[in-house]
Amino acid sequence: MIDDRRDAQTTVQTSTAGHIFRIIRDRGPLAATDIVRLTGLAKSTVSVHLDRLVGTGLVREEVRPGGKRRRLKVAESAGVVAGVDIGQTHLAVGLLDLEASIIVDRRESLELASETPETVLARIAATIRELAALAGVDSTRLFGIGVGVPGPVDFELGIPVTPPVMPGWDRYPVASFLSGEFGCPAFLDNDVNVMALGERDRGAADKRGAFLWVKVGTGIGAGIVAEGEIWRGAKGAAGDIGHIGIDGDSTLCRCGNRGCLEAVAGGRAVAARAEAAAASGTSPFLSRELAVPGARATPDLIARGATHGDEACLRILMDSAKAVGDVLAKLVNFFNPSLIVVGGGLANSGERYVASIREAIYRRSTPLATADLVVKKSALAEKAGTIGAAVLALDELFSHSNVGRLVRRDAPPAERSDTP
Amino acid sequence: MIDDRRDAQTTVQTSTAGHIFRIIRDRGPLAATDIVRLTGLAKSTVSVHLDRLVGTGLVREEVRPGGKRRRLKVAESAGVVAGVDIGQTHLAVGLLDLEASIIVDRRESLELASETPETVLARIAATIRELAALAGVDSTRLFGIGVGVPGPVDFELGIPVTPPVMPGWDRYPVASFLSGEFGCPAFLDNDVNVMALGERDRGAADKRGAFLWVKVGTGIGAGIVAEGEIWRGAKGAAGDIGHIGIDGDSTLCRCGNRGCLEAVAGGRAVAARAEAAAASGTSPFLSRELAVPGARATPDLIARGATHGDEACLRILMDSAKAVGDVLAKLVNFFNPSLIVVGGGLANSGERYVASIREAIYRRSTPLATADLVVKKSALAEKAGTIGAAVLALDELFSHSNVGRLVRRDAPPAERSDTP
Numbered sequence: 092m093i094d095d096r097r098d099a100q101t102t103v104q105t106s107t108a109g110h111i112f113r114i115i116r117d118r119g120p121l122a123a124t125d126i127v128r129l130t131g132l133a134k135s136t137v138s139v140h141l142d143r144l145v146g147t148g149l150v151r152e153e154v155r156p157g158g159k160r161r162r163l164k165v166a167e168s169a170g171v172v173a174g175v176d177i178g179q180t181h182l183a184v185g186l187l188d189l190e191a192s193i194i195v196d197r198r199e200s201l202e203l204a205s206e207t208p209e210t211v212l213a214r215i216a217a218t219i220r221e222l223a224a225l226a227g228v229d230s231t232r233l234f235g236i237g238v239g240v241p242g243p244v245d246f247e248l249g250i251p252v253t254p255p256v257m258p259g260w261d262r263y264p265v266a267s268f269l270s271g272e273f274g275c276p277a278f279l280d281n282d283v284n285v286m287a288l289g290e291r292d293r294g295a296a297d298k299r300g301a302f303l304w305v306k307v308g309t310g311i312g313a314g315i316v317a318e319g320e321i322w323r324g325a326k327g328a329a330g331d332i333g334h335i336g337i338d339g340d341s342t343l344c345r346c347g348n349r350g351c352l353e354a355v356a357g358g359r360a361v362a363a364r365a366e367a368a369a370a371s372g373t374s375p376f377l378s379r380e381l382a383v384p385g386a387r388a389t390p391d392l393i394a395r396g397a398t399h400g401d402e403a404c405l406r407i408l409m410d411s412a413k414a415v416g417d418v419l420a421k422l423v424n425f426f427n428p429s430l431i432v433v434g435g436g437l438a439n440s441g442e443r444y445v446a447s448i449r450e451a452i453y454r455r456s457t458p459l460a461t462a463d464l465v466v467k468k469s470a471l472a473e474k475a476g477t478i479g480a481a482v483l484a485l486d487e488l489f490s491h492s493n494v495g496r497l498v499r500r501d502a503p504p505a506e507r508s509d510t511p
Numbered sequence: 512m513i514d515d516r517r518d519a520q521t522t523v524q525t526s527t528a529g530h531i532f533r534i535i536r537d538r539g540p541l542a543a544t545d546i547v548r549l550t551g552l553a554k555s556t557v558s559v560h561l562d563r564l565v566g567t568g569l570v571r572e573e574v575r576p577g578g579k580r581r582r583l584k585v586a587e588s589a590g591v592v593a594g595v596d597i598g599q600t601h602l603a604v605g606l607l608d609l610e611a612s613i614i615v616d617r618r619e620s621l622e623l624a625s626e627t628p629e630t631v632l633a634r635i636a637a638t639i640r641e642l643a644a645l646a647g648v649d650s651t652r653l654f655g656i657g658v659g660v661p662g663p664v665d666f667e668l669g670i671p672v673t674p675p676v677m678p679g680w681d682r683y684p685v686a687s688f689l690s691g692e693f694g695c696p697a698f699l700d701n702d703v704n705v706m707a708l709g710e711r712d713r714g715a716a717d718k719r720g721a722f723l724w725v726k727v728g729t730g731i732g733a734g735i736v737a738e739g740e741i742w743r744g745a746k747g748a749a750g751d752i753g754h755i756g757i758d759g760d761s762t763l764c765r766c767g768n769r770g771c772l773e774a775v776a777g778g779r780a781v782a783a784r785a786e787a788a789a790a791s792g793t794s795p796f797l798s799r800e801l802a803v804p805g806a807r808a809t810p811d812l813i814a815r816g817a818t819h820g821d822e823a824c825l826r827i828l829m830d831s832a833k834a835v836g837d838v839l840a841k842l843v844n845f846f847n848p849s850l851i852v853v854g855g856g857l858a859n860s861g862e863r864y865v866a867s868i869r870e871a872i873y874r875r876s877t878p879l880a881t882a883d884l885v886v887k888k889s890a891l892a893e894k895a896g897t898i899g900a901a902v903l904a905l906d907e908l909f910s911h912s913n914v915g916r917l918v919r920r921d922a923p924p925a926e927r928s929d930t931p
Contacts, residue, residue, distance in 0.1 A: 243879055253879070301745055313845070317737065324847025325721055328879040335841045336875050338758035348875070421755045421838070422845050425733070427744025455756050457766070459663055459673065459748040 107132070108140050109494040112149065116489065120153045120164040149189075149494070165189050170234040171226075172484040173219050173273075176282065176476025177211065177240045179203050179256055179309045183473070184218040186226055187481040189234070191293050195226045196477055203241070204256060208263040216272050236269050236277040237484030239285030239476050241310055243328055249279040252327070255346060256310065278487050282306065282476055283330055284321045286469070287314030288486065289479025290432050294470040301428045304469070305332070307415055307444075308390075308435030309358035315426070333357065335418050356414035358436055362388040364407045374403035394440035411437060412444050416451020423456040423464065434469030442468065527552070528560050529914040532569065536909065540573045540584040569609075569914070585609050590654040591646075592904040593639050593693075596702065596896025597631065597660045599623050599676055599729045603893070604638040606646055607901040609654070611713050615646045616897055623661070624676060628683040636692050656689050656697040657904030659705030659896050661730055663748055669699040672747070675766060676730065698907050702726065702896055703750055704741045706889070707734030708906065709899025710852050714890040721848045724889070725752070727835055727864075728810075728855030729778035735846070753777065755838050776834035778856055782808040784827045794823035814860035831857060832864045836871025843876040843884065854889030862888065 114129055115121055121129075126137050141163060144150040151166035167188040174191075176183040178201065185196030197218060201211070215238075223230055242254025249266025251257065269277040287304035290296045296304075296316070304314040311333035315322040322329050333353035340350030342360070354360055365388035369377035376396040380386055396404030419431060431452070433445050449466040456464075469475050487493075534549055535541055541549075546557050561583060564570040571586035587610040594611075596603040598621065605616030617638060621631070635658075643650055662674025669686025671677065689697040707724035710716045716724075716736070724734040731753035735742040742749050753773035760770030762780070774780055785808035788794035789801040796816035800806055816824030839851060851872070853865050869886040876884075889895050907913075 315845075317742065322737065322846075324880070325849035325884070326847055326879050326882050328877065329845065329847040331844050331847075331877055331880065334877050335844050336837075338760075338837065340758075346877070417756075417758065418841070421841060424751050424755050425735075425749065425842050425845070426742075427746055427749040427751075429745035455768070457748065457751055457754050459746050460744070460751065462746050464745070 107136070108144060109490070111137065111140050112144055112489060112494045115144075115150055115163050116165050116485075120162040122160040122162050124160070126163070144494075149489070167192065170232045171223075171228050172234050172481045172488070173222075173236040174477040174479070174481030174484070175215055175219075175236065175238040175269075176285070176480055177201070177203065177215075177238065178282070178476065179241055182211070182214065182218075183477045184215060184222060185474075185477040185481065186219070186222050186228060187478065189485065191289070191478055191481045191485060193474065193477065194228070195222050196474070197222060198473065204258075208257075208260050208265070212265065212268050212272075216269070219273070230273065233273055233275050235275050235484040235488045236273060237285065237480035237482070237487075238265060238269065238277065238279045239282040239480045239483070240265070240279065241282045241312075243331070244279050244281050246278075246280055246323060246327055249277065251279070276484070276488065278483050280321070280480075280483055281312070281314070281327075281330070283312040283314035284323070285314070285479035285483050286434060286471075286475040287316050287321060287432075287479065288482040289471055289475050289477075290434075290469060291316055291319065292482045292485075293478050294475070295432055295467055296430055300430060301426075302430035302432060303330075303419075303422070303426070303428050304432045304434065304475075305415070305419065305438075306435035307356070307358075307411070307433060307437040311353045311357050311415065311435075313422075332418060332422065337414065337418070352414060352418050356411040358390065361390065361393065361407055361411050361437065364410075365393050365404070368403040368407065374401050376401035376404060390436045390440040394444070397443065398441070408437070408440065408444055409447050412447030413451050416448040417455060419448065420452045420455035423452055423460050427460045429463060429465065431464070431466045432469050433466065434472070434475050438468055439472055527556070528564060529910070531557065531560050532564055532909060532914045535564075535570055535583050536585050536905075540582040542580045542582050544580070546583070564914075569909075587612065590652045591643075591648050592654050592901045592908070593642075593656040594897040594899070594901030594904070595635055595639075595656065595658040595689075596705070596900055597621070597623065597635075597658065598702070598896065599661050602631070602634065602638075603897045604635060604642060605894075605897040605901065606639070606642050606648060607898065609905065611709070611898055611901045611905060613894065613897065614648070615642045616894070617642060618893070624678075628677075628680050628685070632685065632688050632692075636689070639693070650693065653693055653695050655695050655904040655908045656693060657705065657900035657902070657907075658685060658689065658697065658699045659702040659900045659903070660685070660699065661702045661732075663746075663751070664699050664701050666698075666700055666743060666747055669697065671699070696904070696908065698903050700741070700900075700903055701732070701734070701747075701750070703732040703734035704743070705734070705899035705903050706854060706891075706895040707736050707741060707852075707899065708902040709891055709895050709897075710854075710889060711736055711739065712902045713898050714895070715852055715887055716850055720850060721846075722850035722852060723750075723839075723842070723846070723848050724852045724854065724895075725835070725839065725858075726855035727776070727778075727831070727853060727857040731773045731777050731835065731855075733842075752838060752842065757834065757838070772834060772838050776831040778810065781810065781813065781827055781831050781857065784830075785813050785824070788823040788827065794821050796821035796824060810856045810860040814864070817863065818861070828857070828860065828864055829867050832867035833871050836868040837875060839868065840872045840875035843872055843880050847880045849883060849885065851884070851886045852889050853886065854892070854895050858888055859892055 127134050148169045150163050153162040153164050167190040171186045174185045182201040183198040186194045243252045245252050250262050251260040253261050266277040266279045283306045290304050296302050301317045306312050313330040313332045315330050334351045337350045342354045344351035344354035365377050368374035369381040393404045445468045547554050568589045570583050573582040573584050587608040591606045594605045602621040603618040606614045663672045665672050670682050671680040673681050686697040686699045703726045716722050721737045726732050733750040733752045735750050754771045757770045762774045764771035764774035789797035813824045865888045
């Protein structure tokens with residue numbers, strides 16, 4: 092969301108090149124005539140700005156055999172960005188081109204709660220270097236780094252703020268550490284915000300729509316996208332749906348409250364119920380599977396039980412999905428999105444889980460709010476965090492004012508006048 | 512919220528005068544140097560646009576004895592707008608100046624459910640004419656009309672869409688009827704959206720912040736403001752919090768669902784409980800008061816009982832406030848606003864009601880989301896709808912592109928170049 096008043100200065104002074112670049116990034120490849128039509132600018136103006144954008148190396152002409160008109164697109168190979176997805180039980184790092192396509196990536200296990208920020212960040216830095224070597228990318232071509240973490244973030248400062256599941260990280264300078272390590276800008280955001288951005292650019296969502304990206308994994312949270320931009324709220328806490336209370340439920344949550352959605356329906360709650368079902372014998376499937384040394388009650392395992400006809404497994408998953416859907420039904424009445432994308436370990440366990448969420452939303456929201464509402468699984472699955480973190484970096488690197496500055500650096504002084 | 516891509520054409524071509532006008536409207540009176548600072552434009556550019564804006568009659572120089580610099584403000588008397596607030600039990604109409612100050616207004620009873628759109632609109636047209644005569648305003652100076660109704664609206668078309676409490680109004684051309692009647696633009700929106708706009712410009716809210724305007728009256732609904740603009744949602748249904756379900760509650764709602772907030776805590780539910788308390792004798796105060804012929808169980812009467820120490824009255828109000836606060840607590844976790852303004856009949860019954868809502872929100876939202884959250888009564892009380900409807904009209908009349916067009920109409924052809 093762009094506040095037209097706060098951004099008046101930027102918009103009036105430097106927006107033209109930035110606007111054109113954003114249009115190319117969102118809809119390219121485009122001919123110059125398309126850009127004239129989309130912006131309402133004069134042909135000559137568009138032409139001047141396109142030459143400058145090509146001059147910066149950010150935009151290139153698409154080579155099409157036999158094509159007559161030049162068509163412009165983002166010069167996807169002009170540089171790379173790193174996308175880093177820090178989860179409670181995984182670390183995923185990727186190098187992506189300027190269109191957020193993965194060049195090379197790696198996913199490893201991580202016990203976030205038992206690691207310090209220093210060790211995790213050193214591991215991230217080493218992984219970025221290894222991946223760059225693997226892909227033959229020179230470190231000077233690393234334009235920026237985006238990072239998603241499972242907790243609240245002060246986006247401007249690039250620091251986590253009292254994150255419940257990563258206690259040693261409170262106010263740790265994550266972005267500035269990585270920025271210093273690689274000599275390029277780094278950006279930090281909440282994992283679900285980052286995943287929502289990935290979905291907007293590379294997944295199931297319309298780039299300009301309003302949608303919710305709901306993660307149902309170990310934690311539960313939502314990224315809110317309104318008119319193409321992340322809605323962070325007054326304190327950056329927007330989307331914290333895991334701690335919405337279920338009326339009348341008294342399950343104790345790790346946050347200290349009772350009846351939080353996450354305590355009832357999140358990954359830990361589901362695993363605990365599965366272990367109880369294995370122990371009590373109500374789930375023959377889980378009793379057998381969890382008897383194997385090292386076996387864990389993962390969403391995948393429980394989903395497999397459900398598919399094999401184990402009723403306790405099915406009940407555990409459906410109860411979780413219904414609780415999530417009942418909360419989302421309330422939020423649909425309030426926010427009226429056109430799309431809800433569901434991702435995370437439980438959502439990825441199978442279509443049946445998302446179908447139950449969908450059913451609960453449709454049953455309990457108003458007909459007008461659900462008239463055209465689509466509820467579906469993330470198209471990016473477990474790559475959502477890596478891709479989204481890269482998109483976060485690209486969004487910030489290629490903001491209107493930054494592109495404006497890049498272009499103006501090359502422009503002759505006479506062009507810097509602000510005469511409208 | 513302005514979508515920078517969708518609005519690229521408008522922004523690039525016509526925004527400068529519109530930006531300057533909006534800044535004057537939001538923060539004026541301002542000296543030209545303030546505008547230079549706020550926009551980053553050149554002095555000469557600002558000066559040219561100010562002359563043109565003064566030329567259109569929309570902006571005037573403030574006369575201050577002894578003031579050296581010219582200070583610009585909206586020429587509030589250049590015209591009037593009509594604000595129309597259609598409620599379930601009232602009709603309020605006002606004429607307001609271009610700064611949304613009420614010149615003259617009138618509030619009457621209305622039984623909306625038993626009237627046709629034709630009779631209500633005829634009454635509105637007659638009232639506007641009577642008020643104009645009363646204020647000595649020529650009808651040619653009526654710039655526009657804003658209308659708020661208690662139901663969903665297709666904002667672009669200016670029509671109600673399947674409004675539950677005004678069944679005869681479905682798709683009735685409200686805006687175009689009034690527009691045709693007075694020969695000026697007319698705009699229609701949901702009543703709570705309109706009240707939120709009024710609060711933004713003339714009430715308790717920051718003009719650029721994110722806040723919820725929550726009406727707790729016969730109906731319950733919320734207007735959502737994000738970065739100064741109304742959030743309407745995909746189908747214009749955003750903010751429909753009256754039909755959010757309370758988990759486990761089975762009270763039948765007029766919408767056909769069970770446990771809706773409005774069915775549990777709205778004006779009808781409160782009145783029904785008060786009548787039951789009068790009949791059963793559990794409220795001596797209500798038994799006495801409601802025995803008077805023509806007496807009704809209004810929020811004011813029940814609040815008076817609570818003030819007089821009648822426990823049943825207090826319990827009825829506090830139960831309603833707690834139910835509203837419990838729902839708002841969930842929405843605070845999701846949306847993280849900085850301000851919640853509460854208005855409507857029940858909220859206006861006394862500070863105690865709003866205090867109970869506040870308490871419920873603080874008890875059940877996350878600490879980060881409530882860190883700086885303010886919950887307070889509307890500063891506009893029962894004028895919120897009239898003022899808000901006028902602000903709606905002013906917002907639309909004075910949008911960037913409209914002001915741009917007004918100014919460009921007066922500009923010499925050479926100035927129409929779109930060279931940046």
